Amino acid sequence: MAVIDIIGSGHMARGIAIRMLKGNNTVRILGRNGTQLRDLVESLGPGASGAYAGNPLEARIVVLAVPHGQAKPVILEYADAMDGKIVVDISNPLDYTTMDRLTTAPGKSAAEEVAELLGGRSEVVKAFNTTFARTLETGIVAGQPLDVLIAGDSEGAKEEISALVAAGGMRPIDVGPLRRARELEAIMLLVSGLQVNPEHVHFNWDTALKILP
Template sequence: MAVRMLKARHSVQILGRNGEKTRGLVEFLGAGAQGGGEGAVIEGGILFLAVPFEEAKKSVSFYGDALAGRVIVDISNPVDLATFDHLLVPAGTSAAEEIALHASPEAFMVKAFNTCFAKPLESGSVAGIPLDVFIAGDSEQAKVKVSAVVAASGLRPIDVGPLRRARDLEAMMLLVMGLQVSPEHDNFNWDTSLNLLP
């Protein structure tokens, strides 16, 4: 995520609980990146929750009103990693919608990047094709901001509609991740990416 944001010429603030890991990541990223611990003042207008679903709920609760007016991007896939056969959220909702319930009501929740895995995201493409980033949210202004950052980073933003579409994006990844871990599908791995071809 941070590599793409730096490519888009945005500065990046990495906040983490593990100071050593945070420092290592900031040093790896180089110019434009800075770090801080949990509780540090958030400086950016767009916050990417690059943590698992349950931790994301804790993070937005922890920061509370400090998130008011900011765009929060949930990238999580609430998949049961023990079995890869079901989601950890009740039917009729999504991780993004659940996280939004714990966030400041003045924050703008967006679902994006959950279909992009780490290695392809860092490179920005697979087989020479830029990654698609599917974006769901109820605030058009927030989606425009996220779309602009996505496009500036060399990826293709695709607005898929309101935040409830996060349910579809997460369910889609349940299927994909199940294929990735299945020994019956050698061609699927953690470098697999989803793209819509013209």
């Protein structure tokens, strides 16, 4: 059983927390909106607790369940408190006004930005950016367990996150080093564009990426 700090109290934080609790882990949600934080923790039930963002981190595994633009302020706020931890970046750096471009520089992923900000003091893993919040609540789509694509430069960190994913009833897939996060984020530019395109009536936020044998 692991203890996991999830920074953020939105839909993705909820979905990831549900999966982690399913695996008999303990989660602590850190958020700034007191009402939203309280409602989320109460809905999650036993095994979940809450604290205001900025409180000391308690877990070795920290999930950044915040939009891409909020990751840098969070990291700067916590600074050395993230040293030695596994930091999971779930963000998709999309331009949500157009859904037609990534907001990262060419040849750079959001996860690599996080790793640079942390200066090698933490083990950064990209995960959960290819899963949608509503699908995480059930862990399955069309009777199939969710695939969680995972990238990172630390084999040990990826193994730990993969074990949490598997315990939550999903299938972890190691896609390689952290630079593969560029492709994971680019995939979601394509997928998210399909989700919001009215011509594709069968695509919605309950769909999932699945690699079949």
